[in-house]
Amino acid sequence: MSQATLSRPAAPTGHTPARRTRRIGGNSLLHIFTWVVIAWLLLPIFVMIVFGFNNPKGRYNQTWDGFTFKWYGKLFEISDLTSALITSLVIAVVATIVSTALGTGIGYALGRYRFRGSGTLNLIMFATISSPELVMGASLLSLFVSLGVGLGSVTITIAHIMFSLSFVAIVVRARVLTLDRSIEEAAADLGATPWTTFWKVTFPIILPAVFAGVLLAFALSIDDFVVTNFTAGTTVTFPLWIWGATRVGLPPQVNVMGTLIFAFGVLVALAMTLGSRRRSKRA
Amino acid sequence: MNTLKRRLAPYFLVLPGGLWLVLFFAVPMIAMLSLSLQQGDIVNGYSLTWHFQTYLDAINDYHVQLIRSLIYGLISTIIMIVLAFPIAYWIAFRGGKNKNTYLFLLLLPFFVSFVLRTISWGLILTDNGPVLEPLKKIGLLPESYHLLGTATAVIGGLVYNYLPFMVLPIYVAVERIDPRVVEAARDLYANPALAFRKVILPLSMPGVFAGALMTFVPTSTDYVNSSVLGSSSTTMIGQVIQAQYLTNSDYPTASALSFVLMAVMLVGIFIYARVLGTEDVMEVAAR
Numbered sequence: 001m002s003q004a005t006l007s008r009p010a011a012p013t014g015h016t017p018a019r020r021t022r023r024i025g026g027n028s029l030l031h032i033f034t035w036v037v038i039a040w041l042l043l044p045i046f047v048m049i050v051f052g053f054n055n056p057k058g059r060y061n062q063t064w065d066g067f068t069f070k071w072y073g074k075l076f077e078i079s080d081l082t083s084a085l086i087t088s089l090v091i092a093v094v095a096t097i098v099s100t101a102l103g104t105g106i107g108y109a110l111g112r113y114r115f116r117g118s119g120t121l122n123l124i125m126f127a128t129i130s131s132p133e134l135v136m137g138a139s140l141l142s143l144f145v146s147l148g149v150g151l152g153s154v155t156i157t158i159a160h161i162m163f164s165l166s167f168v169a170i171v172v173r174a175r176v177l178t179l180d181r182s183i184e185e186a187a188a189d190l191g192a193t194p195w196t197t198f199w200k201v202t203f204p205i206i207l208p209a210v211f212a213g214v215l216l217a218f219a220l221s222i223d224d225f226v227v228t229n230f231t232a233g234t235t236v237t238f239p240l241w242i243w244g245a246t247r248v249g250l251p252p253q254v255n256v257m258g259t260l261i262f263a264f265g266v267l268v269a270l271a272m273t274l275g276s277r278r279r280s281k282r283a
Numbered sequence: 284m285n286t287l288k289r290r291l292a293p294y295f296l297v298l299p300g301g302l303w304l305v306l307f308f309a310v311p312m313i314a315m316l317s318l319s320l321q322q323g324d325i326v327n328g329y330s331l332t333w334h335f336q337t338y339l340d341a342i343n344d345y346h347v348q349l350i351r352s353l354i355y356g357l358i359s360t361i362i363m364i365v366l367a368f369p370i371a372y373w374i375a376f377r378g379g380k381n382k383n384t385y386l387f388l389l390l391l392p393f394f395v396s397f398v399l400r401t402i403s404w405g406l407i408l409t410d411n412g413p414v415l416e417p418l419k420k421i422g423l424l425p426e427s428y429h430l431l432g433t434a435t436a437v438i439g440g441l442v443y444n445y446l447p448f449m450v451l452p453i454y455v456a457v458e459r460i461d462p463r464v465v466e467a468a469r470d471l472y473a474n475p476a477l478a479f480r481k482v483i484l485p486l487s488m489p490g491v492f493a494g495a496l497m498t499f500v501p502t503s504t505d506y507v508n509s510s511v512l513g514s515s516s517t518t519m520i521g522q523v524i525q526a527q528y529l530t531n532s533d534y535p536t537a538s539a540l541s542f543v544l545m546a547v548m549l550v551g552i553f554i555y556a557r558v559l560g561t562e563d564v565m566e567v568a569a570r
Contacts, residue, residue, distance in 0.1 A: 030373035038388045044403035102300035113293035132504035138541040139311035142318045162307040265394035
């Protein structure tokens with residue numbers, strides 16, 4: 001890059017000072033703009049956190065009436081809300097385990113082998129990722145209604161596995177594609193069976209991608225509203241409870257739970273980033 | 284034996300997941316199409332009668348909401364391109380070693396439930412909320428002004444919720460641009476504006492296209508924002524479909540509308556890809 005700058009013809013250098021000041025001006029404008037948009041994106045989260053410390057006089061937690069910690073102590077006092085949160089967690093754990101297993105299989109196969117039908121599979125995966133959630137939820141409900149299947153936790157979990165597994169597969173495939181095949185060949189040369197090679201060599205290498213897939217699947221499942229709304233029947237998950245409570249006013253406990261989930265998610269993400277940074281430094 | 288095993292390996296790996304996708308993504312689409320052509324009710328059951336009239340009735344009754352949703356989606360997508368491009372450009376070219384920090388900040392909202400974020404906006408935008416009340420007090424806005432229930436609030440909510448999905452693909456495309464290419468343009472006496480228009484803009488188009496796809500589809504089919512931030516004059520097609528399925532249990536009408544919506548999305552994606560595709564081909568041919 002510096003080479004290119006050095007070899008630049010003499011003629012335009014006369015304009016450089018003027019150009020540079022203008023570029024710096026545009027730059028700081030863009031810099032400010034970026035921060036304004038980030039602030040805008042974080043504003044509702046800020047409001048959510050603040051209103052978890054509010055001490056509302058009436059039923060509606062909408063105007064600031066004083067600071068209190070009491071909702072953190074009364075976090076699990078609304079039993080419906082607590083059981084909705086537990087339902088969400090259970091569904092998310094099951095959906096994450098199954099979709100990670102199935103998605104890793106697809107991602108590994110797509111990254112590693114050429115086989116008939118991989119094009120079709122890619123297309124279906126692209127379709128699941130780009131299709132509107134509304135249509136996915138509606139079509140699943142149509143299927144369950146046609147078959148006379150009762151709606152509930154099972155149908156929600158089936159749906160969550162369906163939309164999560166493509167994301168897991170894509171993350172894993174990306175990692176497998178960067179895999180150095182000669183390492184596996186070396187293991188085979190040293191007498192390892194394909195099975196041993198996979199578990200001792202390949203799997204540890206793709207593990208970070210599998211782990212990223214786990215987090216992605218969990219986050220997609222626990223926050224999902226639209227598809228869940230269509231496949232839930234009378235079962236209530238955390239987002240569905242919030243949705244149902246909107247009209248009667250949200251209790252501050254929802255803000256507290258939102259705050260805690262937010263803090264937990266941010267911590268996990270930061271730990272992941274720091275971990276991978278340390279790993280890449282060591283490498 | 285061993286080679287056979289090796290040849291079958293990918294199929295064993297793909298089969299469970301692939302089967303899951305076929306059973307719970309592809310088959311439901313067919314079930315939905317079939318249900319839209321059936322007649323009956325929830326008590327006596329449905330039977331397939333190829334009743335295409337359902338489609339005509341559904342479009343006749345709800346074309347206003349359908350067109351409104353597409354317009355809201357289009358406006359939101361355009362606003363998002365305008366907002367996201369400068370951010371993606373700045374982070375990619377000037378973010379330095381803080382690039383990942385900026386991207387992390389942009390993704391922070393996803394750690395809070397989508398419904399909760401939208402409701403939080405509703406709280407901020409209420410008539411006596413923290414934004415409108417001060418503005419009314421100092422007389423910048425008339426006392427009767429309100430934001431909730433208007434198209435502005437709904438589109439604002441859509442832009443808010445989906446903006447990161449526009450920033451990321453544009454960022455990826457801009458990040459990939461070799462700074463030397465831009466320098467080469469400058470060396471050939473292109474001024475910054477021309478270099479931007481002739482080099483950076485065309486090279487970032489794939490990102491804009493991907494971003495438009497990733498935001499237009501969910502915004503135009505959204506029903507959370509229009510339910511929480513809108514009113515009866517901003518009803519979107521998603522709300523209609525949700526109500527027909529879950530409140531009225533009018534499954535044929537609901538499936539017909541969903542099917543129309545999916546068809547519109549697919550046609551839209553196809554046309555857009557074709558338009559962009561031919562342009563790319565022409566660019567290559569021109570070289």
